[in-house]
Amino acid sequence: MVKPNTFIIGAQKAATSSLYYWMSQHPEICGPSSLKDHPFFLENNHSKKEIMAFQKEYYREGYNFQKIILQGYVNYMFYPEAIKNIYSFNPKAKLICVLRNPTDRAISAYNYFKKLNLERLSFKEALYKEKDRANGSQREKNNFTYKAHGLYAEQLEYIFSIFEKDQVLVLFYEDLQENPYNVLQSIFRFLEVDEQFKAELKKVNVTGEVKHKWMHNLLYNQSNIKKFFIDRFIDPILPVHKRTNLKLAFLNWNTKPKKAGSLTKNDNIKFLEEKKLLNSFFKEDIVKLEKLLNRNLENWK
Structure with missing residues (x-):
């Protein structure tokens, strides 16, 4: 039975859909497009029959004895229970996450859910009502927790308490935008597959x-x-x-698509007050993240 052994776990609006598409082109990686953002491991009460059906049905078309079996969901790293479920399913699994400036990420997420007609509030209203919405439906918690999604240090500290650090590859959105081939090479090295493979770098699921x-x-x-x-x-x-x-x-x-890797001038002017609020909110977590990953993130502050 096919068993996923590599998971893209987030973060939301950090080019994980594009990354999944690029990785899945590698001849040693099986990554059906339907398995990106399928939240299977959010639940821990799947029966053995359901797990077998999940593996058999979803990987049937793309599996050809590849070394890496890929699955992903953009919100996995946001939910401790999902990380725990992945570990229970496969404790030797490797995890990949991409981190983006949390303020830019929040604005991009807001624009995206506005585009999908899911978000009805102004950005300022959404930020002030986040706590209430976090206690609402699963969809509200997934989509409208713009601040909580950007607390990366808090999320990674939990992940590192479950998985060994060498099982987790932390990437940065800026690097992915500026040097995608270099980032892919580091991923292939991490997964111990041919790191010279060149993928077609088409962007998917952009906010735009x-x-x-x-x-x-x-x-x-x-x-x-x-x-x-x-x-x-x-x-x-x-x-x-x-x-x-x-x-x-x-x-x-x-x-x-908008210009790759950046917010528009209109976004920067339109959300000036909200950006100040978010920058202040994320500052402490960014400092923790710098220490946790030993990386200078001054440009995020």
């Missing part, structure tokens, strides 16, 4: 801007009619991994 808003709004509005149609007609026909592929393909096709 919507090309055709009417089409986007039609697909992503939160109406009861749409929910009824999906529940009754789409879900029974298309399994979740097929729907994931279709959704990602549409988002990539209908997105006009």
